[in-house]
Amino acid sequence: MSTVVSGVSERLHAARRAARQIGLLSDERKAAVLARIADEIVAASEDIVAANSVDLERGDADGIAAGLRDRLLLNRDRIVALADAVRSVAALPDPVGRVIDERFLPSGVRLQKVSVPFGVVASIYEARPNVTVDITALALRSGNAVALRGGSAALETNAALVRAMRSALESEGVDPDGIQTVDDFGREGARALMRARGLVDVLVPRGSAQLIETVVTESTVPVIETGAGVVHIVLDESAPLDWARDIVVNAKVQRPSVCNAVETVLVVRAAAERLIPAVAGALVEAGATVHGDAEVQRLVPDAVPAVDADWGTEHMSLDLSMRVVDDLDEALAHIRRYSTMHTESIITADDGNAERFLAEVDAAVVMANASTRFTDGGEFGFGAEVGISTQKLHARGPMGLPELTSTKWLARGAGQTRA
Amino acid sequence: MSTVVSGVSERLHAARRAARQIGLLSDERKAAVLARIADEIVAASEDIVAANSVDLERGDADGIAAGLRDRLLLNRDRIVALADAVRSVAALPDPVGRVIDERFLPSGVRLQKVSVPFGVVASIYEARPNVTVDITALALRSGNAVALRGGSAALETNAALVRAMRSALESEGVDPDGIQTVDDFGREGARALMRARGLVDVLVPRGSAQLIETVVTESTVPVIETGAGVVHIVLDESAPLDWARDIVVNAKVQRPSVCNAVETVLVVRAAAERLIPAVAGALVEAGATVHGDAEVQRLVPDAVPAVDADWGTEHMSLDLSMRVVDDLDEALAHIRRYSTMHTESIITADDGNAERFLAEVDAAVVMANASTRFTDGGEFGFGAEVGISTQKLHARGPMGLPELTSTKWLARGAGQTRA
Known part of the structure; x- marks a missing residue:
């Protein structure tokens, strides 16, 4: 020894x-x-x-x-x-x-x-x-x-x-x-x-x-x-614009260096024209840099091109990746591939989509219509936080x-x- | 790959x-x-x-x-x-x-x-x-x-x-x-x-x-x-003879090859003369071999000498180690040293000793006046058993x-x- x-x-x-x-x-x-x-x-x-x-x-x-x-x-x-x-x-x-x-x-x-x-x-x-x-x-x-x-x-x-x-x-x-x-x-x-x-x-x-x-x-x-958060927010075709904008900005800008900050926004194609300019505009105005796919770049003049590495990256900064997906299925597949199983949220006015997202997404905290920044021992009312578990054994989440x-x-x- | x-x-x-x-x-x-x-x-x-x-x-x-x-x-x-x-x-x-x-x-x-x-x-x-x-x-x-x-x-x-x-x-x-x-x-x-x-x-x-x-x-x-059970039963000075004998025999003889079978019996010195001949006698009669320290050998003609390795051994057989300890403190110290933190039991008529044992022993299941054979998913009413966890994370016991x-x-x- x-x-x-x-x-x-x-x-x-x-x-x-x-x-x-x-x-x-x-x-x-x-x-x-x-x-x-x-x-x-x-x-x-x-x-x-x-x-x-x-x-x-x-x-x-x-x-x-x-x-x-x-x-x-x-x-x-x-x-x-x-x-x-x-x-x-x-x-x-x-x-x-x-x-x-x-x-x-x-x-x-x-x-x-x-x-x-x-x-x-x-x-x-x-x-x-x-x-x-x-x-x-x-x-x-x-x-x-x-x-x-x-x-x-x-x-x-x-x-x-x-x-x-x-x-x-x-x-x-x-x-x-x-x-x-x-x-x-x-x-x-x-x-x-x-x-x-x-x-x-x-x-x-x-x-x-x-x-x-x-x-x-x-x-x-x-x-x-405890861990890294590659956190996603999905905006579906029914997402109210004000909820989408306010939640995405809050989740990215309030404290970009923490694990519950959003890293990637996935927008369902049918909502792209309606939501992306306003949401991305509010982000840019708040000082964020949007890394977008081709569709997002078309709708957001300030966007920089997203590269493959962006989707798996916890930026820890005011950078945010944004992508258009065909539908909720494609959004769920993207999350399965890149999620660190920390926190995932959907913004939707469709209860069916909300409940499907809550049931199918495998993460410590799964949300509908709330900011991912709520994933926190203090916010959950625990009085203290040992960390946020991203494993499934013994403890999960704050x-x-x-x-x-x-x-x-x-x-x-x-x-x-x-x- | x-x-x-x-x-x-x-x-x-x-x-x-x-x-x-x-x-x-x-x-x-x-x-x-x-x-x-x-x-x-x-x-x-x-x-x-x-x-x-x-x-x-x-x-x-x-x-x-x-x-x-x-x-x-x-x-x-x-x-x-x-x-x-x-x-x-x-x-x-x-x-x-x-x-x-x-x-x-x-x-x-x-x-x-x-x-x-x-x-x-x-x-x-x-x-x-x-x-x-x-x-x-x-x-x-x-x-x-x-x-x-x-x-x-x-x-x-x-x-x-x-x-x-x-x-x-x-x-x-x-x-x-x-x-x-x-x-x-x-x-x-x-x-x-x-x-x-x-x-x-x-x-x-x-x-x-x-x-x-x-x-x-x-x-x-x-x-x-899940794991090995080096399971102990302590007999203190107040232990009723019939409980001590019946529980030790049940815990060793009923199914010696399983993890909740007792491996070591620790007898407090003040109870040695009163309990050891009867308990060891019943064990021997049931076909068991008692591995005893010097004191046990003196009281049990059929005992074989215990060697150091016995105390840490899960016999998986009708062998049982038996040792005289000065007092409950020495019994607790022995258990801390050799326990696999599966199941430990004390036989006592003294509520103070029972509660001290229950509070201080660090194991998945800690018992007073019951057979260690009860540590089992079926016995606990779970209907099925995945195994008996001997770790502290996520699951402990059956x-x-x-x-x-x-x-x-x-x-x-x-x-x-x-x-």
């Missing part, structure tokens, strides 16, 4: 020991631990900002991109906002101990299926120090220990945050080993985390499509895939605290044996 | 196309398809028995073990029993289309979380031809297509069963590509199945611990781990039809955009 593998294994064993204590904490104790974490982060804000400066300087020397630098940056205000987010997770209901099923066997044994913590939740993510705090708060609130691997660009910042949070656990009489980082082990540490079968109960990757692909492919521990729990069956008998 | 990988991929693409049709079948249609499968299997019983003879002859030539040969053998009676099992799955309630959650967003969008089929369910299993029919019936009943990889020892038998079942689909107007086998591609086909990301929605391995370990380690598709479904969120709006 390499030094790194044994080092990671040692920390995960420590996390498992701590998880036993954390898993049995009462609702009140868990809320108190989170409140203390919020306080300690704010109290340590000078240290954290200093550590962050080291990361920023290294990033500047390496020629870090502006967007990445902004995500990396922590200042006093952002630290206060992070602490507030932790307090709001503290205020959420305890997801542990819910009785999900209850039944009596004919022999009289009483069965209950109850929600329990996973044990050790791990996360591999990129240089966003807020995820370090965010995922720790969510994991602890649901009774789990946490093992973190953040991007190396945020190494010092993450270390300072972890120090503050571990000290909060100690102040609350909770084993600080409940929060572990393997950042100091580099890439080899990330790999050891992905292969720590029996020590990591679930691993949640957060970041680019490439990061997620690597984690899914290399892991032998259970993974919840994940809240309950998705960080597993279940176990409790059986209470009085000496029964099987006949 | 190798010929095998492209061959498997082609069949899985065909299965996905069929899955779209199967996923939209009504409850009645799915039940009718299963009834037809039962009929066709019985109608094809001569073919199936002939194919089975070829497998048996090859097995005999290879010196197949008696137990394996018995599991491989299909005769007319066994085929009728298989068909009856399919009919009982047909009679189960449809797990698809249940509304699991419903909420309205403040903007008026109506959200529903509904159960949906996975799409393509795959299974890799060993030479038990009954699994071929069993898993197909369960997958189709829950609206899925199925991709099968059985043991090579049952190659001809499985092929005959798949032919009969595909013909049943055709008779019902359902795309026969909903049932696929990759048996003819050998081990490389199994490997291609494990790595068919995006084509297989969930893979359920069934068989030996080694098979399951291989599937979990090599797969990049989502896996539900899995019925609902565990072969995923969910999706449906959103119905009237033009809403996100503020």
Whole structure:
């Protein structure tokens, strides 16, 4: 066993020991631990900002991109906002101990299926120090220990945050080993985390499509895939113009860099002349660039030609692909081919088309006449979001605290044996 | 791409196309398809028995073990029993289309979380031809297509069963590509199945611990781990002698080769003199061999010495390991170390100990005063069993039809955009 593998294994064993204590904490104790974490982060804000400066300087020397630098940056205000987010997770209901099923066997044994913590939740993510705090708060609130691997660009910042949070656990009489980082082990540490079968109960990757692909492919521990959104909106022949225009603009322009933003609009041929000029016009006016097929280019002077790669691309920008399809069948076939099964929406006044779309499209969230931007834990009323699962196992769509729990069956008998 | 990988991929693409049709079948249609499968299997019983003879002859030539040969053998009676099992799955309630959650967003969008089929369910299993029919019936009943990889020892038998079942689909107007086998591609086909990301929605391995370990380690598709049971029963100082004796004997002797059979009995020191002679005596009388630590050997003349390997062993036989522990803490530590998190039980008259055991033990099913043999889909009232999950993601413990479904969120709006 390499030094790194044994080092990671040692920390995960420590996390498992701590998880036993954390898993049995009462609702009140868990809320108190989170409140203390919020306080300690704010109290340590000078240290954290200093550590962050080291990361920023290294990033500047390496020629870090502006967007990445902004995500990396922590200042006093952002630290206060992070602490507030932790307090709001503290205020959420305890997801542990819910009785999900209850039944009596004919022999009289009483069965209950109850929600329990996973044990050790791990996360591999990129240089966003807020995820370090965010995922720790969510994991602890649901009774789990946490093992973190953040991007190396945020190494010092993450270390300072972890120090503050571990000290909060100690102040609350909770084993600080409940929060572990393997950042100091580099890439080899990330790999050891992905292969720590029996020590990591679930691993949640957060970041680019490439990061997620690597984690899914290399892991032998259970993974919840969160993910990229190549999100479509279909406009059928009955789509009201105002709904079509308002929803497409909202879904593209409001926040183009997030996974629930629309990437491709498919317009049924019979509606092309009526809808495309107005919808594309509103997009262009809002600053978007429309990548259109030949038909769209004919109707939209500002459109640039769409290339094959556009249809599978999550632009993360104000770019949008637009295509004319013969009918709903062709729209559904296009979605099957290019969808990442995140969110798909149809704009239609035809209930039959709406219900067919809802039934036939295979995605985490399927909508009729609503903006794809609604796919979000906060919007769904979960109070917090662990990520948006694009897989079908365990969790699908926005994940809240309950998705960080597993279940176990409790059986209470009085000496029964099987006949 | 190798010929095998492209061959498997082609069949899985065909299965996905069929899955779209199967996923939209009504409850009645799915039940009718299963009834037809039962009929066709019985109608094809001569073919199936002939194919089975070829497998048996090859097995005999290879010196197949008696137990394996018995599991491989299909005769007319066994085929009728298989068909009856399919009919009982047909009679189960449809797990698809249940509304699991419903909420309205403040903007008026109506959200529903509904159960949906996975799409393509795959299974890799060993030479038990009954699994071929069993898993197909369960997958189709829950609206899925199925991709099968059985043991090579049952190659001809499985092929005959798949032919009969595909013909049943055709008779019902359902795309026969909903049932696929990759048996003819050998081990490389199994490997291609494990790595068919995006084509297989969930893979359920069934068989030996080694098979399951291989599937979990090599797969990049989502896996539900079913598994080995190193099952413990703890006898504390208050355990009633008759409960202890009856439950331990039932849990070991009734069917020693199954995963819910007990492997290790841990006796708290204060109860050793009172319980061990009687419990071990009853075991020995029932034909079991007790592997005991020094203390157990002192109390049980017939005991053989336990070796270190015994504690982690699923004996699959009338062998049982028995150890004296100082107290409940030591019993819990032993279980943490050796448990496969399948089923654990305590026999006690002390409610405090029972509740502590139920709260602290991390396993799919945790029992007080009941036989571990109750961990079973049939016993739990599920009507059918896909397997017993020993993982924490998606499903834990006995899995019925609902565990072969995923969910999706449906959103119905009237033009809403996100503020």
